[in-house]
Amino acid sequence: MLARVANNLFWMGRYIERSEHIARYMHVNYFSSLDAPNELSRSRQFVLNSMLRMIGDPESPEGTELNEEDVLFKLALDHDHPYSIISNVKYTRENANSARDLISTDLYESINKFYHFVLKYPVDHFLKKGMYDFCINIIEMSSILRGKIRSTLLHDEVYAIILLGVNLERANQLIRIINSKYKDASISKGGYGNTFRNSFEWTTLLKSVESYDMMRRFYKKTPTSATTLEFLILNPNCPRSLMNSLNQIYRHIRVLDNSFRYNKNSTAFLVGRVRSEYQYKYIEEIEGNIEQFIDGMLKNLADIGTKMENEFFHY
């Protein structure tokens, strides 16, 4: 596979995954705030700030009044904002275009439909009453794309590259969402029945990554900071967990580099190292140092991305 095209496919995977996370975060947080148990979590400003934090927008100065429509527009349909859903979908299609000969007609057609759906979505309708409909469609369409990737592509290097993008982005988004909700939980603690440990925000966090139901099934208890983080970071069977993403990344990097002996400068080596570290961690080690964990993991993921670029996409 051409190095240039591999790079495009890798990013195609990332953009698909990114759109889905933004869409879910937006509607889950918005709706959970509507009847949240405490005043702060119910405040619209609180939610809007959380959304901006999730897409990595710089914190607005203390006391700034955010306009709801502006924020929703920015996250969803703003052509000029590089992290908006519409920009992500545009990039998805652009990257797919350049690799059109490598991916299945079926997959391409779905990406194309996805693109036209977002492009044609009326802004006004979205802002007034279409937010849920829009977000749900984005989530469904990205699932369809992943389904077509899995079921219509040859499971070879092309597939491995796309899934590396998907999983690296999934891990990245998870960490960003944990970061955002962790901050929300810290801010909103203090009210009656709302300690940090039992914060309402842990439920929202789980819902933001579509893991609430399965978490309940697994622990059969109301989420706490420890169980939530354990489930999302260390449980390899949770498809959205960090551990699961690391396992996937490892599996797919081995398709590209199956050398028996690791070269210590290779991507596979770094991935294996990070993965092993978390395989043997327990949640108490992380829970006390969440900020350190978040910074460290974001750096690890960025390093893996850079290494991949140098090793495979250099052209």
Place this chain on the structure above:
Amino acid sequence: MAILDSTIFSSYERDHALFDELYDSNGKVKDIYQKLFALYGAHSIDDYMRLNEKAKSSFFNQGITFQVYDDKEMQEKIFPFDLFPRIIDAKEWELIEKGAIQRSRALNLFLHDIYHDKKILKQGVVPLELVSSSENYLHQMMGVDPPGGIYNHISGTDIIKHNDGKYYVLEDNIRCPSGVSYVICNRTALKRALFGVFNHYETHTVTNYAENLLDLLETVKPKGVDSPNTVVITPGMYNSAFYEHSYLAKTMGVELVEGRDLFVENEFVYMRTIKGPVKVDIIYRRIDDQFLDPLEFRADSALGVPGLFSAYKKGNVTLANAPGTGVADDKAVYTYMPDIIKYYLDETPILNNVHTYHCSRPDELKYVLEHIHELVIKPVDEAGGYGISIGNRLSKEEIEKVKKQIQESPRKYVAQPIMSLSVHPTYIDETNSFEQRHVDLRTFTILGKDKDFVLKGGLTRVALKRGNLVVNSSQGGGSKDTWVLKP
């Protein structure tokens, strides 16, 4: 035929001066179209409009589009596609196929000759200055032997049916002819919309193009290569034919590369992959001669590969088509095609050339001057349609003026009869009915070493504006599925 009174064909108006592909001169539907006519006639206009919309969205969703700018935004448009197919029977097709191969072979021999011994020029069959003055003549190709001896691997031959009912070739395209992907897309779209009609006809498939292309390209692999590595090179995804480039790469199962993906080392060509350099042996190039190699041709080309031409001259890589083929498909050479076929193959042309009168020859000059109102007058050395006069559109004074110009310098002019393209019923959105529209046909011929292939089908292009003879998609042309029937 009362049932047809209120159908989509009922308001079809025929201009009797035009050759209609559907109706014979007595106004009767031709035998091969009878069944199709009945099947389509059974649709109400509403039905038909719905099908038409469905076909359009099929193209749109597949991303088979081109981009245009309106006032402020970029818009994606589909190429207009007509649901009523054109049918060519087995006998007529045999003639087209043989004729297309004959022309491609003759052109191949002509190219070899003018880049080697130039016998045909020395013997005066084709004037020397025709070739030496052509801007498409590449002196760099002099004495170069392309692998397998093939220059024009892929030819697109533009054919029309004149009002005498005979096929004429208007143009041979042997640089980078495009359009073949639309042949296949048109078939797919028609199947999706109206699969039932295929039950009543035995039509040749068109989806075997890519496999034959790869097969034949591999017959002209460089010497010493066992299993060749083939790629398609494209100018990039913003090129208007990018869909076709990616389609061909995908269906051949080969890489689609851009110039920046390739490099040349020790006169071998390599592509940059995730596992390092991989040698490339055959390049189906969809970039023009001038952009192939900045070291040899246009130095400012960012699309090409530095050193590619030297690797080619060494015989280490096959380029299809070969550089320099453009010299053989221009207007001036076209007029000598019957002589070229005779000279190299000792055969008479199977497909007609539009007859050309050279005003430099006294008896032909006399004919031209007497029949100017039924001729097209063209200067020999102007390209792009400049200086052309169409006889029946000239006023009396203008005719006198043209006559004077010709008499002053007869060597500068040639003349051809005014050709009339046949018409085919075509669905027109604005009127929701079928109307007569002019059509042509582009066929696709592939030459390999001792092997050839003509795609059984072709691109029937339609001029969508009433009375218009220009079928190019850049000028609002559409296309139709083209059925070649089995005998």
